[in-house]
Amino acid sequence: MKKDLLVISFIILFVVVTFRGTKIQSVDEYYLTHIDDIMPNSKTVTLSIVCDTILDNYDRLDPQLKSDKYVPSDGIILPPTKYVLREQDTVYNILDRAVRHNKIQMEHQAPHLNSYGSVYIQGINYLYEFSCGPLSGWMYRVNGIFPNYGCSKYELKDGDVIEWLYTCDLGRDVDCQWLGIRESTSICLGGDFN
Amino acid sequence: MKRFLNTTICLLLSLSFCLNIFAKEYEISEIKDSIEGIINWKKLDNGSTPDGYLINNVFLEQAGTTPGDWFPIGLGRYGYPDDYSAYLAVIREVVQERYKTPGKLHAAKSTEWHRISLAILAMGGNPTNVGVDQSGKPINLIADGSYDRGKTASLGRQGINGWIWGLIMLDSMRYPIPDGAFYTRDDIIVEILRQQLPDGGFALSGNQSDPDISAMALQALAPYYNNETAYTYTLAKTKTEVTKTVRQVADETLLILSKLQLDSGDFHSWGTANVESAAQVMVALCSLGINPQTDSRFIKNKNTLLDGIMKYKMPDGGFAHSFTYDENNPTSLPNQSNNMATEQVLYTLVAYTRFKENKRILYDFRPEIPGDLRGKINALISKINKINGNENALMAEYQSIPDSEKSYVYNYYKLSNAVKIAQGGSVPKIKEPVLVPIQKSESVKIDADQIYSTGEEKGNYTTKIPETLQKSESEGAADSEAQAETVENIVFTQADVEGVNKLPAALTTEYYTEVLSLIYKLENSEDFDKKSEFLERLYSAKGEIASIRTEIDNINADVIEQLYPFDKITLWDKGKVDSIVARYNKLSDYDKQKILRVDDILKTKTQVDNLLRAIIIWSLVVLLIITLSLIVSIRIKKRRKQKMFDKMQLDEAFYEDILK
Structure with a gap:
């Protein structure tokens, strides 16, 4: 009698161990739920969000934003983080995924609502264009280079490094010397003079 | 020596003048063809037809944004017949909605007030009275966006363009500034003047003149060009005190713009030759009464500003921003018609036709002289x-x-x-x-009663006169502020009645702009039999659609709040996930498109469903095993009992045998 019970519990234990380790999923479901998991063979890009230029221009910052909550003491809103690169992902797609996954506030303008036909990033972590002076706003660079077009037009490739940088001087304080005023205005001030 | 030099300069000047005079001059009919081409391009871009309205429901979704407001400005100033009241209906709602947020139209950009006001004026509306704010007070965009802007934030919070456009808006109807206002006109003028750069022009930042900003500054200063008032102020860049008239400053700016013009007639704006800079300069010249086709200062190598603009014209009627192609970015397509470029060219060409036809300048919305x-x-x-x-x-x-x-x-x-x-x-x-x-x-004689012609002859339209002045022509703009919203009676046509009847029982946000413009028309129409009944129906439709819009916003917010980060999603979240999915499924197909990252919702839903399914299957297996085990053990027990029974019977038989 006792011997039987022992056998039964062994069987149960075996089943538990087996099933807890494996999910019961179809192939499609597996791919869907694991699309953002980094595997050895996944294509990835790295993204960071930094606003350290504000630390040097703190006096010009909107008083309501003078808090660690909005401007972290080291200026890093998101340290370099790897994300899986999906087919046809743009800089905007990765930023959108990153802020969602990290619950960082972000506000953007859809391409058809501005004049230069790309998504325009108005604010990240409650820091908006003009929050720190008339020449302030968000810019991005990929592998150290500032593209002269909007983030939803930039298609990424494996290994790209994207940095979202808050500028207080139309790019000059983030080492962007060559970008035309129209382009930097487009990218960090929404492109419209009016 | 000096005289010799002067003579040489004169000689050179007249020589260049002689060479320049051979520049091709565009006829006004050619310009109008281009204008109509642009309008048709935009109509097709919106999914409208050449015979339909440019301001259709697709377009109206953008009212209150840069691409949504500049086309109406261009259309209105050209006098092109279109659905003006639909724009006014939607912009009123947009402004009221945005006034509920802490920054109202924008926390930093006063140019939002300026652009929207100009568009309202161009459509025949009154920017000093656009709906009501939350406390029920009428919204005055002119006050809030210019002389009283400083009570909330500096007019120039976003830079010099805030001051420039503030002045353009203020002078659009020569609005008077009441006592107790935050800024005077001179405050704004001086603020622009003091930002002049040492080279004579203006820029958003840096020491080099930017053609666009310089041209916009000229557009703002143009009404003051004849003033002999000399202003004394300290220059922002050099901190030196100067005394100048607006004319002196404007002449210096014209000089640097002339120097910056390229041989092709257009301009570089920080490295990229583009159409918008030429467009802005051309509007500036037309505002100052300078003919851009004949003034030698703006003809280079026989190319005028118009040549510099027309070179960007695309076969589809639109205009490209630039021809600079970036090999690394094949998706940015620079040599394609571009919205910003095209809308700026539209109002530039309109500014030029107005100038040639002796009408008021582009941003002067007062009734014609x-x-x-x-x-x-x-x-x-x-x-x-x-x-x-x-x-x-x-x-x-x-x-x-x-x-x-x-x-x-x-x-x-x-x-x-x-x-x-x-x-x-x-x-x-x-x-x-x-x-x-x-x-x-x-x-040109303008018949004041004529609002706009039906456009029998192409390009021969009369600009719509802003409603502010229609009822109080003698008093002028001075009393516009106190004036209640007065719109000329709009006829609620049979087509509009059908429009109300055609609204489906199950409404979607697709009908929002249509319902708004029907309400606007009906509110401003003369009384008729079923007016109140129609109004009732439309108000309830508006309410219904408004609640769908709120629901869409709420779903989007809840997705962000509840479904991330993905790896923390467990079975405990099933309730939340299912409720979001259920709410999503309740939406119409049109509204579903407004939910962001549906793929993530699907992914989360799959995740929790898989977790649940795993648990169900697992429990079933356990249950099965327990049942099987029980059956097995019962059978074993039974068999044992049977064995015992058999054995006992055998034993009994054995003993019986022995006993016998």
Whole structure:
């Protein structure tokens, strides 16, 4: 009698161990739920969000934003983080995924609502264009280079490094010397003079 | 030596003048063809047809944004017949909604007020009375966006363009500034003047003039070009104190713009040749009464600003922003019609036709100058061009023109200089432009009752007169502020009635703009039989759609709040996930498109469903095993019992045998 019970519990234990380790999923479901998991063979890009230029221009910052909550003491809103690169992902797609996954506030303008036909990033972590002076706003660079077009037009490739940088001087304080005023205005001030 | 130099310069100047005169001149009909081409391009871009409205429901979704407001400005100033009341209906709602947020139209950009106000004026509306705010007070975009803006944030929070456009908006109807306002007109003018750069122009930042910002500054200063008031102020860049008139500053800006113009007629804006810079300069010249096709300062290598603009024209009727192609970015397509480029070219060409047809400048929305006064102004202009010792008589003639229209005597500076020289004074040392006399065109008489023509003849439209002045022409704009919203009676047509009847029982946000414009028309229409009934139905439809819009916003917010980060999603979240999915499924197909990252919702839903399924399957297996085990053990027990029974029976039989 006792011997039987022992056998039964062994069987149960075996089943538990087996099933807890494996999910019961179809192939499609597996791919869907694991699309953002980094595997050895996944294509990835790295993204960071930094606003350290504000630390040097703190006096010009909107008083309501003078808090660690909005401007972290080291200026890093998101340290370099790897994300899986999906087919046809743009800089905007990765930023959108990153802020969602990290619950960082972000506000953007859809391409058809501005004049230069790309998504325009108005604010990240409650820091908006003009929050720190008339020449302030968000810019991005990929592998150290500032593209002269909007983030939803930039298609990424494996290994790209994207940095979202808050500028207080139309790019000059983030080492962007060559970008035309129209382009930097487009990218960090929404492109419209009016 | 000095004289020799002067002679050489004169000779060179006249030489270049002779060369430049061969520049191709575009006829007004060609310009109008381009304008109509742009309008048709935009119609197709919106999914409309050449016979349909440009301001359709797709377009109206953008009301209150840059691409949504500049086309109406261009259309209205051209007088093109379109669905103006639909724009006014939607913008009223957009403004009211945005006024509920802490920053109202924008926390930093006062240009939101300026652009929207100009668009409302162009559509025949009144920007001093656009719906009501949360406390029920009428919204006055002019006050909030200019003289009282400083009570919330600096007019120039976003930079010099805030001051520039603030002044353009303020002068669009020559709005008076009431006592107790935060800024005076001179405050705004001086704020622009003091940001002049050492090279003569203006820029958003840095020390180099930017053609766009310089041109916009000229557009703002144009109404003051004839003023002799000298302002004393400290320059922002060099911290030096100067005393200058607006004309001196504007002339310096014209000079640097002339220098910056390329041989192809257009401009580089920080490295990229583009169409918008040329467009802005052309609007500036038209605002100052300078003919961009004949003024030698703006003809380079036989190319005028118009040549510089037309080179960006695309076969589809739109305009490209630039031809600079970036190999690394094949998706950015620079040589394709671009919205910003096209909308700016539209109002630029409209500014030029207005100039050629003797109408008010682009951003002067007051009713047209009466024909006799216009005739007097034009006569004075040609007399000044032939000035010959009669400066005092001409000055008297100039003084007899009402102050509010003096800025239309475009060549007054010549008269002013002549008077100064005659009095023994000196004139500012600015290179005298070689001007080809402005062609005299016949004065256009505007019938005040005519709102806009049906456009039988192409391009022959009359601009809609803003409603502010329709009811109080004698009082002018001065009383516009106190005035209640007055719109001319709109006829609620049979088509509109059908529009109400055609609204489906299950509404979606697709019908929002349509319902808004029907309400606007109905509210402003004369009473008729079923008016209140229709209004009732439309108000309830609006409410219904408004709640769908709120639901869409809530779903989007809840997705962000509840479904991330993904790896923390467990079975405990199933309730939340299912409720979001259920709410999503309740939406119509049209509204579903407004939910962001549906793939993530699907992913999360799959995740929790898989977790649940795993648990169900697992429990079933356990249950099965327990049942099986029980059955097995029962059977074993039974068998044992049977064995025992058999054995006992055997034993019994055995003993029985023995006992026998």
